[in-house]
Amino acid sequence: MIERWQKWRQDRRLVWAAYLLLALALALLPFAVGAVAGRGWVRILDFALLYVMLALGLNIVVGYAGLLDLGYIAFYAVGAYLYALLASPHFDLHLPFWLLLPLGALVAGAFGALLGAPTLKLRGDYLAIVTLGFGEIIRIFLTNLNAPVNITNGPQGVNLIDPIAIGPFSFSRSHTFLGVDVPGVHAYYYLFLALTLLVIFVSIRLQDSRIGRAWVAIREDEVAAEAMGINTRNVKLLAFAMGASFGGVSGGLFAGFQGFISPESFNLFESIIVLCMIVLGGMGNIAGVILGAILLTILPEALRYLGELQRAVFGRVLADPADLRMLVFGLALVLIMILRPAGLLPSERRRREFRSDASVLAQEQASLYDAQR
Numbered sequence: 001m002i003e004r005w006q007k008w009r010q011d012r013r014l015v016w017a018a019y020l021l022l023a024l025a026l027a028l029l030p031f032a033v034g035a036v037a038g039r040g041w042v043r044i045l046d047f048a049l050l051y052v053m054l055a056l057g058l059n060i061v062v063g064y065a066g067l068l069d070l071g072y073i074a075f076y077a078v079g080a081y082l083y084a085l086l087a088s089p090h091f092d093l094h095l096p097f098w099l100l101l102p103l104g105a106l107v108a109g110a111f112g113a114l115l116g117a118p119t120l121k122l123r124g125d126y127l128a129i130v131t132l133g134f135g136e137i138i139r140i141f142l143t144n145l146n147a148p149v150n151i152t153n154g155p156q157g158v159n160l161i162d163p164i165a166i167g168p169f170s171f172s173r174s175h176t177f178l179g180v181d182v183p184g185v186h187a188y189y190y191l192f193l194a195l196t197l198l199v200i201f202v203s204i205r206l207q208d209s210r211i212g213r214a215w216v217a218i219r220e221d222e223v224a225a226e227a228m229g230i231n232t233r234n235v236k237l238l239a240f241a242m243g244a245s246f247g248g249v250s251g252g253l254f255a256g257f258q259g260f261i262s263p264e265s266f267n268l269f270e271s272i273i274v275l276c277m278i279v280l281g282g283m284g285n286i287a288g289v290i291l292g293a294i295l296l297t298i299l300p301e302a303l304r305y306l307g308e309l310q311r312a313v314f315g316r317v318l319a320d321p322a323d324l325r326m327l328v329f330g331l332a333l334v335l336i337m338i339l340r341p342a343g344l345l346p347s348e349r350r351r352r353e354f355r356s357d358a359s360v361l362a363q364e365q366a367s368l369y370d371a372q373r
Helices: 002-010 012-037 039-064 073-086 097-119 124-144 184-207 210-220 222-227 232-258 268-281 286-314 321-339 348-372
Strands: 175-177 180-182
Touching: 012 039, 012 184, 039 184, 039 210, 039 232, 039 268, 039 286, 073 097, 073 124, 073 232, 073 268, 097 124, 097 232, 124 268, 184 210, 184 232, 184 286, 210 222, 210 232, 222 232, 268 286, 268 321, 286 321
Parallel strands: none
Antiparallel strands: 175 180
């Protein structure tokens, strides 16, 4: 089976045919989902693409460089608020989307470097605590920066945000192409899909570059990496800045898509969910991260139907669907981590690490058993 798969991969015609089929499926996906489940699920697909970009950004910090970041959602908030404040009646500024999106990436990247600078000598749990505090500080600042000068509008958030538009083309309105009606939620899907593919391309190039190999070296053994001549300080700062810039892009898209943001959208739970996407899918593996982001975006929404399932089976609702949804969601995560500790699609390096750890544990147990005998 493996040899057949390798032959298929070497046949360029089959590879291009697979790519064309995948492109066609992605192009028709919103229409198929909208026809079967309604436009609400197309909107969920849009959020899934946003979370894919977020997860790929955090994967640079956690998966490549091995730096545990629990405050990553702060960069998402920076990009979202930058777009909201400069494209809304709050400051009566309505800057164009093509200017705000790269500006959000730059500002979020600068915040990432500011976070990375004082934490260069921290590792493991200590780094996690500091980044967690940074994320909470950003959220609290956004909540309280409404006095004495109203900058963020406090806990009320910012509304009436300009929808994403490129020139006269607005993604919030329906359009007709070749006689086909394309609703706004579908137009957002294609925009998010294009930017997601760009982020995936950048991630692949980074993974295969000298910088990507330097990140992996730091993750495996920072002392050995520094002894080999890697400037660990600059490489770590670059990881924080690059990952944060992806978060800033996602935040700007979220603000323009949602039309309203508030500090409650950027709490600690969101950071934990994005981290779970990476761990669940396979840390350091781009395909695994994409799979984890899609699953953890769609699964909680699919579990909302537990109330209807109870009514169909028992004739009435026995447990609150909201509580039951999170219970099943958490149980599913626990089971996956027990059965697949390396993730659903781990990288080859992670798979070898878990195999070696399992073999070492088996040898230790065997030697202990022999000693007891």
